[in-house]
Amino acid sequence: MVFAGRNQAYGAYQLRSELGHRNTIALIVVCALIVLGLIIPLLIKAVTPKKSADDIQEVTTFSKLKEAEVKDQHIKKVQPKEPQQEVQRIKSSIKFTAPVIKEDDQVNEQDELKTQEALGKSNLTISVADVKGNDEEHGKDIADLKEVVTSQKVEEKVYTVVEQMPTFPGGENALLNYIASHIKYPSIALEQGVQGKVMLRFVVLPTGEVGDVQVLKSLDPYCDREAKRVIKSLPKFIPGKQQGRAVSVWYTCPVQFVIE
Numbered sequence: 001m002v003f004a005g006r007n008q009a010y011g012a013y014q015l016r017s018e019l020g021h022r023n024t025i026a027l028i029v030v031c032a033l034i035v036l037g038l039i040i041p042l043l044i045k046a047v048t049p050k051k052s053a054d055d056i057q058e059v060t061t062f063s064k065l066k067e068a069e070v071k072d073q074h075i076k077k078v079q080p081k082e083p084q085q086e087v088q089r090i091k092s093s094i095k096f097t098a099p100v101i102k103e104d105d106q107v108n109e110q111d112e113l114k115t116q117e118a119l120g121k122s123n124l125t126i127s128v129a130d131v132k133g134n135d136e137e138h139g140k141d142i143a144d145l146k147e148v149v150t151s152q153k154v155e156e157k158v159y160t161v162v163e164q165m166p167t168f169p170g171g172e173n174a175l176l177n178y179i180a181s182h183i184k185y186p187s188i189a190l191e192q193g194v195q196g197k198v199m200l201r202f203v204v205l206p207t208g209e210v211g212d213v214q215v216l217k218s219l220d221p222y223c224d225r226e227a228k229r230v231i232k233s234l235p236k237f238i239p240g241k242q243q244g245r246a247v248s249v250w251y252t253c254p255v256q257f258v259i260e
Helices: 011-047 116-121 172-182 189-192 221-232
Strands: 093-095 125-126 196-204 208-219 240-242 243-257
Touching: 172 221, 172 243, 189 221, 196 221, 208 221, 221 243
Parallel strands: 093 125
Antiparallel strands: 196 208, 196 243, 240 243
16 A cells, blocks of 8 residues: 555556566467468368379389390301411421530539430431421421520529629639739829728629629729729639529629728
């Protein structure tokens, strides 16, 4: 009773007095929207016309189609012909081995001389290789063919380590003495006071001769050249062997240049 009819001039009083009316209107609007959401799909479905069975077309998949029949059964597939390789006609021959004086342990079985008795009994032609021919009357000698296997140069493998390494006649000391006695100090290097060691490696061929020479550690261009010259002038080594066969082996050797 104290506050009756008072404080009605503020906006809050008007909002409180209209709250129930506003809540009623909001509830009615929400219910109307829910009803419309349920009715609209039914209306759309009722309005849309239904498709008749005549409008449905049958779709044929290609997988069900039958394969085409081949009427002409006489057609044959033509296969490409492979080029025929020309066969060389050669006569049977026996290898001619030139006589060379060697130690028994250095002679291969293939390089052994044929005995006179074996050559006399044989009717084969003496040529550059042992060949089993395919035409004794009209065949050619293997040496007359353009592509002779024996004339082709086959690059032989150069080993680094083998069962029996190559050795210089007299041993390593004899090798160093030979180099020291045959070395000629280059005058330009001598004037400039160049001293030191040139490290080289070279190939000892199956014949014992010195093959390719390479400089591993250089000292001076003139000293390197002189060291290579001396190495190339070395006499024959006892060749290295692998499984009893003479092979090419790399050999490393230092060449010392000292001003006395």
